[in-house]
Amino acid sequence: MRKLVVMLFISLLAFACQKEKSVSVNVTVKDKNIAEGVYFGLMKMDTMLQMNAEGKASVVLPVDEPQYGIVKYKWKTKAIYLEPGKGLDVIWDMRPSGLEIEFAGDGADKNNFINGKETRVPVMGDFGLKEDEFLEKIDQYIADNNKVLESKGFDKVFQEKEKTRLLYDVCGILWQYAQNRDCSEEYIAKMKSLMVEEDWLLQLDSYTNFMEGAVAYFAGKALENQENASVKEKTLNVLNYVLSNIKSQAVKEYLVASFSISYIDSEGVDDAEEVKAIFNKEVTNSVMQAAFNSLYAQGSSVAKGSKAHGFKYLDINGKEVSLDDFKGRYVYIDIWATWCAPCREEYPHLQMLEKAFQGTNISFVSISTDQDEAKWKQTVKDEKMGGIQLHTGGDEDFLNAFRVKGIPRFILINPEGRIENANMTRPSDPMTIEYLGMLAERWKNSF
Known part of the structure; x- marks a missing residue:
């Protein structure tokens, strides 16, 4: 009996020690569109926590000493502070004003301070x-x-x-x-x-x-x-x-x-x-x-020579246009939006390229990522934008395939439908007209 008590004591002690080397974290996501998991990054490990249908999940993180880390949901990353044996509740809340984070549990006070607005930084x-x-x-x-x-x-x-x-x-x-x-x-x-x-x-x-x-x-x-x-x-x-x-x-x-x-x-x-x-x-x-x-x-997957992911988008007149329509031609693709100032700055240079390469085997396609399709159409008409103007219509497969994380972004596809350059230079870059000129000259000399 005494031996059993001793063994039980040792087991409880081991459990307590193990508990003191970890942190139990409960996550709640209040978001109508839970599109992805919640990421935790610590010094020695990281993990992506998948939410259930109610937007909840739990995880035990190995933490043997007080330390900082990060927690990320969608586009927002926040600092967290974890202490062995102290639980933490993380609440992501998608509000009309934007995505916010709150904390509850043993470690709430410190984490709310870290992510609060009581301290100041340069402006x-x-x-x-x-x-x-x-x-x-x-x-x-x-x-x-x-x-x-x-x-x-x-x-x-x-x-x-x-x-x-x-x-x-x-x-x-x-x-x-x-x-x-x-x-x-x-x-x-x-x-x-x-x-x-x-x-x-x-x-x-x-x-x-x-x-x-x-x-x-x-x-x-x-x-x-x-x-x-x-x-x-x-x-x-x-x-x-x-x-x-x-x-x-x-x-x-x-x-x-x-x-x-x-x-x-x-x-x-x-x-x-x-x-x-x-x-x-x-x-x-x-x-x-x-x-x-x-x-x-x-x-x-988007290296030079790889088969380009296709697209099927509607143009300004509602006609469907696909990448396959340009087989046999180089396609210089401009991914932009009406609200993007750097995108708009490139447009005059893009027009110059279109004029310079008329009659060659190079086509110019602009793909808008605007959420407001009506505003895109009005901008195209008001500014008399030429070329082939397309709109994603919310379909981001092409953008995701090329890992488009920022705009403007320029892509060059070759006549075989393969990637010539997934990160092509901008229209304003002198290297662009030089490179396209070389391709056009090579095409002319092929006859």
């Missing part, structure tokens, strides 16, 4: 200040935020961590202010003093955002003719800066992964072998490897 107007005034304002933000934090009576462990998070929240724009300015040595020294390499800081979005910006800033200063450098040249320059200057293995891996993933996400895989080689050599973190490999696989 656009601060960029107009002189350097000494700007730094004085930065110091004032830091002091005010610390005063608010100290008034809450949180435990010392959280206070120290949160002071650091708030510091990077405020100082995250130092590198942005320095761009296109001749800042003093003292200012540059202040920036460099914040480039601390401590592994736990990678939990903080504010720290990683600052480090990415600061590293890109200092790497750019060392790159000759930066304004005319390609995205690939800039990326390789930044990666080499990281390898030469960052000593912490964890921070180095994070930065290499971040810049490599960003490159693949924006430029695709057609010219990514050098970036991929650096990533494979330097990054051993399994979560980062999985993210990179998944993105690379997606990019391979």
Whole structure:
């Protein structure tokens, strides 16, 4: 009997210890259109939590010490703070004013503070200040935020961590202010003093955002003719800066992964072998490897020579137009919207291209992503937009196939219906008319 009691005690102790190394999280999503799961990202793991029909789900996260992480639903990402043994309820609420987050449970007070509006960060107007005034304002933000934090009576462990998070929240724009300015040595020294390499800081979005910006800033200063450098040249320059200057293995891996993933996400895989080689050599973190490999696989589906995903959209007159209609011709596709200012700025250049390549085997197709179809039609008529004007009608299969995350976006399809360039240069880029001119000349010489 005594042996049984001892065994029971040991079992309960083991259960208690296990409980103290984890956090139970309950998630509720109040949204009529629950289109995806809720993502949790921690230092050593990440997971996508799928909601049930009622918009609820639960998960036990392995947390052996207090730490920050992120939670994401749809387009919004928020910071969270988890403590072993303390449960947390996360509520995402789609309101008329937008997507909001609330917290309940043992860890609610700290998480509501982190995501509340009691602390301050620099605003656009601060960029107009002189350097000494700007730094004085930065110091004032830091002091005010610390005063608010100290008034809450949180435990010392959280206070120290949160002071650091708030510091990077405020100082995250130092590198942005320095761009296109001749800042003093003292200012540059202040920036460099914040480039601390401590592994736990990678939990903080504010720290990683600052480090990415600061590293890109200092790497750019060392790159000759930066304004005319390609995205690939800039990326390789930044990666080499990281390898030469960052000593912490964890921070180095994070930065290499971040810049490599960003490159693949924006430029695709057609010219990514050098970036991929650096990533494979330097990054051993399994979560980062999985993210990179998944993105690379997606990019391979829109690599040069791959069969292009088709579309069937209605034009301005209600006639159905498909990609198959252009077989035997190059198709320069412009993805845009009436509300997108950069898209509208490209239109005069697009018109010039259309005129320049009349009578060749190059067609120009504009695809609008406007939700307001009537506004699109009115804009096309009012501004006498030529070319082939199509509207998605809410069908985003083509956009998703090409991983369109921002507009304007330009795609070039070859006469065989295969991808020539999934991230084609803009109409205003001199490289565009040069490349299309080469294709048109090759076509003329084929007769």
